[in-house]
Amino acid sequence: MVGTHDFVSLCVTPEDRREASVKVAVLCHASAGGSGVVATELGLQVARAGHEVHFVGAAQPFRLTGQRCVSGPYFHQVGGYAYALFDQPYPELAAANTLTAVIEEYGVELSHAHYAIPHATAAIHARAITGRSRVITTLHGTDVTLVGQEPAFRSTTRHAIERSDRVTAVSHYLAAHTREMFGVDREIDVIHNFVDSDRFVRVTDPAVRARFAHPDEALLVHVSNFRPVKRACDVVEVFARVASEIPARLLMIGDGPERPRAMELAQARGVIGRTHFLGSFPDVETVLGISDLFVLPSQQESFGLAALEAMSCEVPVVASRAGGIPEVVQDGVNGFLADVGDVDTMADRALQILRNRDLYLSLGQAGRRAAAEQFHPSVIVPQYLAAYERTLA
Numbered sequence: 349m350v351g352t353h354d355f356v357s358l359c360v361t362p363e364d365r366r367e368a369s370v371k372v373a374v375l376c377h378a379s380a381g382g383s384g385v386v387a388t389e390l391g392l393q394v395a396r397a398g399h400e401v402h403f404v405g406a407a408q409p410f411r412l413t414g415q416r417c418v419s420g421p422y423f424h425q426v427g428g429y430a431y432a433l434f435d436q437p438y439p440e441l442a443a444a445n446t447l448t449a450v451i452e453e454y455g456v457e458l459s460h461a462h463y464a465i466p467h468a469t470a471a472i473h474a475r476a477i478t479g480r481s482r483v484i485t486t487l488h489g490t491d492v493t494l495v496g497q498e499p500a501f502r503s504t505t506r507h508a509i510e511r512s513d514r515v516t517a518v519s520h521y522l523a524a525h526t527r528e529m530f531g532v533d534r535e536i537d538v539i540h541n542f543v544d545s546d547r548f549v550r551v552t553d554p555a556v557r558a559r560f561a562h563p564d565e566a567l568l569v570h571v572s573n574f575r576p577v578k579r580a581c582d583v584v585e586v587f588a589r590v591a592s593e594i595p596a597r598l599l600m601i602g603d604g605p606e607r608p609r610a611m612e613l614a615q616a617r618g619v620i621g622r623t624h625f626l627g628s629f630p631d632v633e634t635v636l637g638i639s640d641l642f643v644l645p646s647q648q649e650s651f652g653l654a655a656l657e658a659m660s661c662e663v664p665v666v667a668s669r670a671g672g673i674p675e676v677v678q679d680g681v682n683g684f685l686a687d688v689g690d691v692d693t694m695a696d697r698a699l700q701i702l703r704n705r706d707l708y709l710s711l712g713q714a715g716r717r718a719a720a721e722q723f724h725p726s727v728i729v730p731q732y733l734a735a736y737e738r739t740l741a
Contacts, residue, residue, distance in 0.1 A: 370736055371400040372458045373450055373481070375443060375467035378407035382653040383488035386518070386541050387462035393729045395421045402456060404447050406439065424450050443470035444477070451481045458736055461485045461512070464492065465501055468508035482739050485512040487536075489650025489671070490577075492526050506530045514739040516732075518651040519672030537735055540675070541653045542728035545720040548660035550712075551637030560624065560638065566596040566702045569639040569663070571632060571654040572646075574604025579668075581606065581613050582645035582691050586666070588617040589695035594702060598623045599635055636661040640708070641698055644668065647688050652676045656723055659683075659715030664708060666697050676723075682715035 372394060376387030388409040395401040401421040403409060408423050426439070426446045443466055450456055451474060459474065459481045461467035468485040475481050485508060492505065509515055509532055516537040517523040523536040554563070561567045568587055572578040580600070587598040600610065600623065607625060614620040629635060636642070642658035644667040651672045655665045659676070665683030667673050668690075679685040684697035701708050721727075 369399060370458055370740065371402070371454060371456045372460055372736065373402045373404050373447055373456045373471075374460050374462070375404050375447065375471060376409060376462040378405050378409045382541070382651065383462050383486075384409055385653060386488070387460075387486075389542070389544070389725075390729065390732060391421060391460075393725050394733070397729070397733065400454070402450050402454060404443065404450060406443075422454075440466035440470045440473065443467065444473035447471060447474040448477045451478045456481050458740060459483050460736075461508075463488060464505045464508040468512055469504060472508060472511050482513040483511075484514040484516065484735060484739050485509065486539075487515065487517045487522055487526060487650075489518070489522055489648070492522065492529065492650075502530075506532065510534065514735060516735060519675050521672040521675065522650045525671075537731075539731045539735065540723060540728060541651050541656065542723050542725050543653070543656045543660045543719050545660045545716070545724055548633045548657050548719070549637060550662045550716075551634055556634065557638040560599060560635070561597045562595070564595050566590070566594055566641065567599065567639045568596060568641045568643055568698070569599045569601065569635060569658070570643050571601040571636075571657075572604070572644075574602050574606040574610070576606055577647045577649075578604075578606065579645045579647055579689070580604075580610040582689065582694070583643050584610050584613045584617060584619070584623065585691040586643055586645065586694045586698060587623065588614075588619050589691070590698050590702070591619050591622060593699055596622065596702075599639070600625045601627075601629045601632060601635060603627050633657070633661070636663060639663050641666060641701060642683075643694070643698070644673070645688070645691070645694060646670055646673070649673050655683075656719060660719035660723075662712035662716045664701050664711035664715065666694050666701070668694075676718075678714075678718070682711050682718055 374387055374391040377384040391401045403423045406426045424446055426443045459471040461471040471483045475483055516539045518541050520538050523538050570583040574580050590596050614623040636658050642663045642665045644655050646668055649671040655667055656676050658665055659682055665677045667677050667685055668688045669685040670688050677683045686693040
């Protein structure tokens, strides 16, 4: 047995499967973070295009759900191994072992690793063991800007980038940053993230919105994994300033180490009663669809997928001018940008949007157009498929 096999919706038909031009393994994190979301959604789109997709990971990606069927995509769970001599787990070796078995059993031709460590390193290891399966690595941000900068992982991260058959990055900023920080001069293809603008849409049912806010209240929202780099406390600071001027509520979606601090700050600022911490909310598109403003004050952001999902729902964005965010949010067109930590300017921009109905509608509609025209799967997924073809060629 290779591992645990589960099957999800968006399945290819038996005829499509026979004609599938590539068998691809997708290695990704299972969490609600941006890299796991993008990897899962991309794998499902690739399967929909008629290719055979095998997800490999420690747990089933949270968006890999739906109607079960026997034609895939497949999920292969990486198992753990306890041995007295090993005082810590070795996720890369376990993933490489599972991937090796998948390559040999299913004839996988291409391993798509989302994140340098441990996924790209595991894929490169499996390629060395089997002598088969090219490796394409997609860099998502913190695998380079955070994990890759740790002295314990820096050389391993550089090795993963240099030894992959092809490397992509989710923004021009991240590609340039990677070359600079690791001193590599290899080609890095920039393929932006995408959003399903048929799913992330405006929700106009007042009964849905009434679950979270009164009709006269502005509804602000933030979605993240609450790591320090996301600056969740800045969201609370912005909201406290907004709430002192107009009736408003704040929805904080996600979970992570900074959530307790953000809750304490909301209490200290006197807005805890109007701030709702929803945790890892599964139906994020509905919450975004009823919101009036998305706040993303990150210190570092390789792309800003959550902002793009909000834009698809016609929600204006107030964000920091950091990393790859300006490649998604155009200042004054579909939202506003401010310097990292400048909560006063962010609050002023938020109030400007919420008090001016025409501006609010203009920004929201521009965001929707960008999502549908520039970042739709029909635009982005063919770029990945072309990268697959070039890698195999």
